[in-house]
Amino acid sequence: MTARNLFLLPGDGIGPEAMAEVRKIIAWMNEAKGANFVTDEGLVGGCAYDAHGAAISEGDMAKAMAADAVLFGAVGGPKWDAVPYEVRPEAGLLRLRKDLELFANLRPAICYPALASASSLKPELVEGLDILIIRELTGGVYFGEPKTITDLGNGQKRAIDTQVYDTYEIERIASVAFEMARTRKNTVCSMEKRNVMKSGVLWNQVVTQTHKDKYSDVKLEHMLADAGGMQLVRAPKQFDVIVTDNLFGDMLSDVAAMLTGSLGMLPSASLGAPDAKTGKRKALYEPVHGSAPDIAGKGIANPIAMIASFAMCLRYSFNMVTEADNLEKAIANVLDKGIRTGDIMAEGATRVGTVEMGDAILAEF
Amino acid sequence: MTARNLFLLPGDGIGPEAMAEVRKIIAWMNEAKGANFVTDEGLVGGCAYDAHGAAISEGDMAKAMAADAVLFGAVGGPKWDAVPYEVRPEAGLLRLRKDLELFANLRPAICYPALASASSLKPELVEGLDILIIRELTGGVYFGEPKTITDLGNGQKRAIDTQVYDTYEIERIASVAFEMARTRKNTVCSMEKRNVMKSGVLWNQVVTQTHKDKYSDVKLEHMLADAGGMQLVRAPKQFDVIVTDNLFGDMLSDVAAMLTGSLGMLPSASLGAPDAKTGKRKALYEPVHGSAPDIAGKGIANPIAMIASFAMCLRYSFNMVTEADNLEKAIANVLDKGIRTGDIMAEGATRVGTVEMGDAILAEF
Ligand SMILES: CC(C)[C@H](C(=O)O)[C@@H](O)C(=O)O
Ligand SMILES: CC(C)[C@H](C(=O)O)[C@@H](O)C(=O)O
Numbered sequence: 001m002t003a004r005n006l007f008l009l010p011g012d013g014i015g016p017e018a019m020a021e022v023r024k025i026i027a028w029m030n031e032a033k034g035a036n037f038v039t040d041e042g043l044v045g046g047c048a049y050d051a052h053g054a055a056i057s058e059g060d061m062a063k064a065m066a067a068d069a070v071l072f073g074a075v076g077g078p079k080w081d082a083v084p085y086e087v088r089p090e091a092g093l094l095r096l097r098k099d100l101e102l103f104a105n106l107r108p109a110i111c112y113p114a115l116a117s118a119s120s121l122k123p124e125l126v127e128g129l130d131i132l133i134i135r136e137l138t139g140g141v142y143f144g145e146p147k148t149i150t151d152l153g154n155g156q157k158r159a160i161d162t163q164v165y166d167t168y169e170i171e172r173i174a175s176v177a178f179e180m181a182r183t184r185k186n187t188v189c190s191m192e193k194r195n196v197m198k199s200g201v202l203w204n205q206v207v208t209q210t211h212k213d214k215y216s217d218v219k220l221e222h223m224l225a226d227a228g229g230m231q232l233v234r235a236p237k238q239f240d241v242i243v244t245d246n247l248f249g250d251m252l253s254d255v256a257a258m259l260t261g262s263l264g265m266l267p268s269a270s271l272g273a274p275d276a277k278t279g280k281r282k283a284l285y286e287p288v289h290g291s292a293p294d295i296a297g298k299g300i301a302n303p304i305a306m307i308a309s310f311a312m313c314l315r316y317s318f319n320m321v322t323e324a325d326n327l328e329k330a331i332a333n334v335l336d337k338g339i340r341t342g343d344i345m346a347e348g349a350t351r352v353g354t355v356e357m358g359d360a361i362l363a364e365f
Numbered sequence: 366m367t368a369r370n371l372f373l374l375p376g377d378g379i380g381p382e383a384m385a386e387v388r389k390i391i392a393w394m395n396e397a398k399g400a401n402f403v404t405d406e407g408l409v410g411g412c413a414y415d416a417h418g419a420a421i422s423e424g425d426m427a428k429a430m431a432a433d434a435v436l437f438g439a440v441g442g443p444k445w446d447a448v449p450y451e452v453r454p455e456a457g458l459l460r461l462r463k464d465l466e467l468f469a470n471l472r473p474a475i476c477y478p479a480l481a482s483a484s485s486l487k488p489e490l491v492e493g494l495d496i497l498i499i500r501e502l503t504g505g506v507y508f509g510e511p512k513t514i515t516d517l518g519n520g521q522k523r524a525i526d527t528q529v530y531d532t533y534e535i536e537r538i539a540s541v542a543f544e545m546a547r548t549r550k551n552t553v554c555s556m557e558k559r560n561v562m563k564s565g566v567l568w569n570q571v572v573t574q575t576h577k578d579k580y581s582d583v584k585l586e587h588m589l590a591d592a593g594g595m596q597l598v599r600a601p602k603q604f605d606v607i608v609t610d611n612l613f614g615d616m617l618s619d620v621a622a623m624l625t626g627s628l629g630m631l632p633s634a635s636l637g638a639p640d641a642k643t644g645k646r647k648a649l650y651e652p653v654h655g656s657a658p659d660i661a662g663k664g665i666a667n668p669i670a671m672i673a674s675f676a677m678c679l680r681y682s683f684n685m686v687t688e689a690d691n692l693e694k695a696i697a698n699v700l701d702k703g704i705r706t707g708d709i710m711a712e713g714a715t716r717v718g719t720v721e722m723g724d725a726i727l728a729e730f
Contacts, residue, residue, distance in 0.1 A: 076560075090560045120486050120599055141506075141528060142561055149563050156532045159567035163506060163526040166517070193615075195441075195455045196507055198514050202524035226615045230623040233598065234485055250558075250591045251616055258595040 004037045004318055007067035009044040009060070009096075012080075012089060013291025014354075015073020017299065018306035021358030022071060025310060028362060029323070040067070044096070045075025045089035045291070055092030064096055069317040070284040071310060072096070074291035093286075097137050100282040102270035103169065104176045105135040105249065106312070107288060109236075109256035112265065114335040115344055119261030121236075131239045131256055132184065134177040135249025137270055139169045140199070142246045165199045165245065170206035172273065177243035178215035185240040187219040191228040191248055200225075203245065225252065232256055257288050264289055264302040264343045265331075267309035269316050283317045285309040299353045302341040304331055307361055330364035369402045369683055372432035374409040374425070374461075377445075377454060378656025379719075380438020382664065383671035386723030387436060390675060393727055394688070405432070409461070410440025410454035410656070420457030429461055434682040435649040436675060437461070439656035458651075462502050465647045467635035468534065469541045470502040470614065471677070472653060474601075474621035477630065479700040480709055484626030486601070496604045496621055497549065499542040500614025502635055504534045505564070507611045530564045530610065535571035537638065542608035543580035550605040552584040556593040556613055565590075568610065590617065597621055622653050629654050629667040629708045630696075632674035634681050648682045650674040664718045667706040669696055672726055695729035 006026070010019035029035035042060035043051055051057075055075070056064075064070050075089035083089075096102070111119065111129035119126045144162035152158055174190070181188045190207045192200035204222055211220045223231065225248045231238065232252065236259050244252060257266050266289070272282035287305030295301055308331060315324035338349040339360050345351055352360065371391070375384035394400035407425035408416055416422075420440070421429075429435050440454035448454075461467070476484065476494035484491045509527035517523055539555070546553045555572045557565035569587055576585045588596065590613045596603065597617065601624050609617060622631050631654070637647035652670030660666055673696060680689035703714040704725050710716055717725065 085563075085566060088560065094561070120490050122485060122487060125485050144525075147563050149567055152531070157567055158529065158531050159562075159564040160509075161528040161562045161564050163528065164523065166523050167521045193612075195453065196459070196612075196615075197524075197526045198450075198512050199524040199526050201450060202514055202522055226619040229594070229616050229620045230628070233620055233623040247558075247612075248616075250561075251594050251613075254591040255594045255598055255620060258598040263595070 001034070001036050004035065005066070005068045006037055006039045007063050007070045008039055008041040009064070009070060009072045010041070011045040011073040011075045011291065012047055012077050013074050013293045013296040014301035015075070015291060017296070017301050017354050018287065018303040019071065019073050021303035021354065022306055022310045024358055025307065025327070025362055025365065028365070044072070044092040046077055046080040048092055049080060049083055049087055049089065053087065055087050055089055056095060061095065061099060065100060065282075068280070069313050070096065071313065072284050072286040073306065074287065074289065076291050077293035077296070094142065096284055097270060098143060100284065101138055101272045102282060102284055103136060103138040103273070104173055104271045105137040106180070106269040106271065107133040107135060107253040107257070107266070109133060109253070109260050109266065110262070111260040112262050112332060112335055114332070115261045115265070117261070117346070118344060119259060121259055126236065126259060126261065129236055129260055131236060132180055132241045133249060133253040133256055134173060134180060134241060134243045135253055136169065136173045136245050139165055140246035163197065163199050163247070165202060167202070167206050170203050171210050174207045174210040174243060175214070176271075177241050178211065178218045181218045181241040186217070187221070187240040189221045189223055189228070189239055189242050191223050191225040191242060191244040191252065193225050195224060199245070207243070228252060229255060232259065253288070262344070264341070265304040265308060267305055267312050269309070269312040271316060281317075283313065285313040299355065300342050301354050302343050303354050303358050304361070307331065307358070327365055330361045333364045334360045366399070366401050369400065370431070370433045371402055371404045372428050372435045373404055373406040374429070374435060374437045375406070376410040376438040376440045376656065377412055377442050378439050378658045378661040379666035380440070380656060382661070382666050382719050383652065383668040384436065384438050386668035386719060387671055387675045389723055390672065390692070390727055390730065393730070409437070409457040411442055411445040413457055414445060414448060414452055414454065418452065420452050420454055421460055426460065426464060430465060430647075433645070434678050435461065436678065437649050437651040438671065439652065439654065441656050442658035442661070459507065461649060462635060463508060465649065466503055466637045467647060467649055468501060468503040468638070469538055469636045470500040471545070471634040471636065472498040472500060472618040472622070472631070474498060474618070474625050474631065475627065476625040477627050477697060477700055479697070480626050480630070482626070483709060483711070484624060486598075486624055491601065491624060491626065494601055494625055496601060497545055497606045498614060498618045498621055499538060499545060499606060499608045500618055501534065501538040501610045504530055505611035528562065528564050528612070530567060532567070532571050535568050536575050539572045539575040539608060540579070541636075542606050543576065543583045546583045546606040551582070552586070552605040554586045554588055554593070554604055554607050556588050556590045556607060556609040556617065558590050560589060564610070572608065593617060594620060597624065618653070627709070629706070630669040630673060632670055632677050634674070634677040636681060646682075648678065650678040664720065665707050666719050667708050668719050668723050669726075672696065672723070692730055695726045698729045699725045
């Protein structure tokens with residue numbers, strides 16, 4: 001059986017602790033199931049800066065490009081708050097997204113039933129919540145040029161960022177959203193600000209056209225992004241798949257994640273286009289939570305988001321659907337048993353650390 | 366006593382109905398209190414397009430420029446969904462903001478005690494909520510050039526929007542935030558995406574410098590805008606004053622408004638710089654809710670946001686602090702008595718229409 005090549009980038013903060021739990025699952029799948037995962041590991045973020053003076057080295061970039069999938073932990077922390085903009089920890093993540101052309105960021109916002117009461121929303125509004133946010137990840141204001149700060153003299157500076165979208169970028173992300181919707185409740189809501197932004201006008205047109213040309217069986221709605229933020233807070237269950245640009249996706253997916261009460265538990269997948277010859281897509285899997293420097297190294301971080309990201313990796317990079325389902329079920333079972341890390345602790349539950357949580361999930365898997 | 370000149374732009378949808386209730390309050394203040402308000406009225410949005418082919422006429426722009434304050438209802442509706450971008454209803458509002466240089470948008474997100482249970486958040490998280498969002502309103506991606514859609518051939522188009530911020534624009538909005546904080550809980554949280562946007566880097570630097578130079582007595586925090594969206598949903602009461610750019614302000618203030626459960630009740634003020642000679646600032650007051658075309662003309666719209674916007678006008682344009690306080694108290698009293706329009710109806714409350722709500726508030730004023 002051919003090897004399944006994984007490149008691990010644990011990064012900073014709680015990234016390495018969370019990744020260690022995934023490594024246990026990988027080892028078990030190799031031993032017990034002959035899964036033949038081959039792993040290599042590199043540095044990204046602040047730790048890469050400390051080692052190489054860059055947020056990711058050329059060598060590690062090459063390994064990420066060559067792997068079947070990248071597992072990414074988290075980057076950043078106060079230690080690197082003052083490093084130059086070009087080598088700040090986030091630059092490593094942004095370069096991976098850009099150079100691997102991972103244009104489609106899938107962010108499920110699901111509410112684990114056992115955690116509905118942890119949401120700041122009324123439980124009836126979030127119980128059973130299952131939204132999939134599809135965020136465009138390689139375009140927009142994140143990468144558009146010019147992106148500069150210029151000294152104008154007289155103590156004045158001018159900062160410029162540029163939002164750029166081409167038709168093909170919108171078309172391909174819209175297609176991903178429609179395809180995903182077909183495997184779910186068949187409904188897509190596209191969000192932009194066409195009343196203010198030309199990119200919103202084009203976004204709206206291209207999504208509408210793509211829908212008409214190829215996906216007219218899917219139900220399509222349009223919403224202004226500010227109204228979308230409101231509706232997410234008011235009645236999140238009205239949504240199935242949401243498709244939106246890089247910056248709105250950043251904001252809206254964080255709001256949606258927080259609604260679930262399961263922030264420490266939410267995974268994401270960032271996918272490229274299928275290769276014309278092999279059909280394979282480049283991919284990176286990453287928890288939605290950040291590096292949480294305040295709790296790093298204490299053994300108390302919740303590894304579930306990282307493990308759930310690996311479940312997405314099984315599903316989307318290796319088509320191991322049963323294994324992905326089983327791993328997700330294992331997570332739900334452990335939660336149902338009342339096993340909890342500190343961030344999701346509830347009355348009467350059993351408080352455990354990072355390692356015990358990983359062990360408990362592996363035992364159910 | 367010199368006249369107080371108000372220019373009324375009721376606009377589309379429920380705008381005119383809501384404005385009618387403010388007109389009653391103005392008339393009463395003139396009669397009973399000799400307030401000497403002089404009003405004139407114009408068209409903005411879709412109705413202006415229907416009349417003149419523009420979202421606001423030059424004549425009405427001139428009147429808005431000359432007035433002491435503009436009262437604005439709402440613009441837009443499905444009728445005008447297909448009009449050209451340059452004359453869409455929103456263009457009237459954007460032109461008013463830009464030409465009057467209304468750079469400081471004040472959006473209070475308060476939770477009326479009588480309405481805490483209407484929030485989708487758990488009541489204990491929003492009871493007593495009192496946030497003031499200060500949104501920069503004349504810069505950023507709303508107005509930056511280039512703002513274009515270009516045909517690239519091959520069926521491809523490219524849309525560009527440009528986010529531009531100069532030092533002075535950030536400095537003046539930061540100063541407003543610090544000044545406002547001093548009259549409240551003395552805490553400002555500045556939100557941007559400095560990890561991705563150069564405008565975020567400059568924003569962060571200038572806010573920090575302004576704080577150091579002139580407002581070091583105020584407590585200043587910085588938060589990434591996506592994390593800010595999360596924190597608004599998780600624990601909104603942690604905030605006092607939030608200062609942020611035009612686009613983030615649009616998103617974050619809508620999320621904050623929805624949290625309060627009082628969306629139909631929230632006012633806003635958009636202020637210019639004080640005139641060097643007279644000290645007067647240009648100003649526009651506007652409810653946060655939109656034109657709600659679905660309920661327009663039925664006499665059921667909630668006029669409270671429009672009336673509360675007039676209270677802000679009394680406070681900020683005419684320094685009528687007692688009158689502003691009294692009008693706000695009148696609103697709270699009416700709510701306490703269980704008088705409600707349909708949007709905020711609750712069990713055991715008395716349902717009323719737009720006119721009766723206006724009458725009830727006037728009776729308490
Ligand atoms: C770390 C940062 C650059 C990143 C982003 O803004 O995309 C993060 O917020 C995310 O959502 O993945
Ligand atoms: C109507 C629209 C142009 C406007 C904006 O985006 O600023 C609105 O959403 C607002 O928040 O006042």
